[in-house]
Amino acid sequence: MKQVTNMSRLVNQLEKMFRALNADMFNNELDTPVITVTPTSRAFAHYTPWNAWEAGDTHRREINIASGTLNRPLEAITASLLHEMVHMYNDLNLNIGDTSRNGTYHNKFFKQEAEKHGLICKRTDKYGWAHTEPSDTLLEWLLEHNELREVEMCRIEPTYTSIGIGTHSASGGIDIISTNKSHSRRYICPCCHTIIRATKTVNIICGDCMQQMVER
Numbered sequence: 001m002k003q004v005t006n007m008s009r010l011v012n013q014l015e016k017m018f019r020a021l022n023a024d025m026f027n028n029e030l031d032t033p034v035i036t037v038t039p040t041s042r043a044f045a046h047y048t049p050w051n052a053w054e055a056g057d058t059h060r061r062e063i064n065i066a067s068g069t070l071n072r073p074l075e076a077i078t079a080s081l082l083h084e085m086v087h088m089y090n091d092l093n094l095n096i097g098d099t100s101r102n103g104t105y106h107n108k109f110f111k112q113e114a115e116k117h118g119l120i121c122k123r124t125d126k127y128g129w130a131h132t133e134p135s136d137t138l139l140e141w142l143l144e145h146n147e148l149r150e151v152e153m154c155r156i157e158p159t160y161t162s163i164g165i166g167t168h169s170a171s172g173g174i175d176i177i178s179t180n181k182s183h184s185r186r187y188i189c190p191c192c193h194t195i196i197r198a199t200k201t202v203n204i205i206c207g208d209c210m211q212q213m214v215e216r
Contacts, residue, residue, distance in 0.1 A: 010153050011035055014065060014081065017148055021082055024141060025117045029093055030085060033061040039155065040066035044076075046103075047084040049091050061088060067155035073186070074150050074197075075142055079119060079134040086114045099128075106130040143197050150186070150195060187213040 014035050022030045034053045040046060044066050051059035063084045070077065090098040090113055098110035104127055111121045111129035118138035121129040134142075142148065187196050189206035196204065196213065204213045 007037065007153075010037060010070075010151070013149060013151065017078060017081055018063075018085070020145055020148065021078070021085060025082065026085065026089060030088055031060070031092065033063045033088065036062060036064045037067045037070070037155075038064055039068060040064060044069045044072075045080040045084050047087040047091075049087070061092070063088065069154075070151045071154040074148065075134045075139060077151055078142060078148070079132055079138065082117065082119060082134075082138065083114065083132045086110065086117055086119070089113060089117070104130065146196070186216055188216050189213050 014037070015032075018032070018035060022028055022032075033047075046064050048062040048064070050061070052062040053060045063081065065077070065080065069080070087098060087110070090096050090109060094113070096109050097107075098113070099106055106121075106128040108129070111123075114121050114129070114132055115135075118135050118141065119132040120135045122131040122133070123129050124131060187198065187202070187204060188194070189209055189211055190213075191209035191211045192206065194206055194208070194213075198204075201215070205211065206213055
């Protein structure tokens with residue numbers, strides 16, 4: 001498998017993640033947006049609730065993943081993308097508003113759909129139910145999708161200060177601090193570099209190389 005070393009492969013990887021989530025979490029009800037990877041100073045990702053892209057008669061929404069946050073664990077990036085997909089689903093499929101205060105306050109409608117689609121929501125007074133984390137269901141889903149790889153590129157942004165999982169803004173951003181550690185563990189074969197994930201500590205040998213896999 002080729003290493004992700006350029007933007008086209010990176011976006012292709014995120015598009016593959018979108019398609020898999022759309023199929024399994026949304027019954028393929030979401031139209032495919034344009035997925036971008038650009039700097040976002042105050043959010044891990046955002047959904048643009050209007051047709052930001054056009055090609056002839058085709059118009060598409062946009063989901064952006066902040067380029068400086070791609071060094072997070074795969075489950076965190078997946079949760080951020082899924083968070084924005086919930087916004088897209090509420091907007092286009094349910095036709096409900098799930099935020100206020102310029103897109104920063106997440107209401108009970110967002111919480112309801114986010115929890116239906118594999119996220120855990122936590123409430124803050126300022127941002128409502130904006131803080132999301134991967135549920136056990138989402139972690140188990142990731143374990144079953146070995147074709148989804150760890151992201152191997154991240155833009156160096158030393159001034160980036162946001163911490164957390166799955167923050168959102170339709171036009172701006174928010175900072176939410178998370179002290180929760182990753183729920184999954186990653187093991188790599190030192191010989192062929194195959195990666196597997198587990199929800200607990202395991203002792204495992206690569207069946208191809210007969211080498212002990214190392215947690216990283």
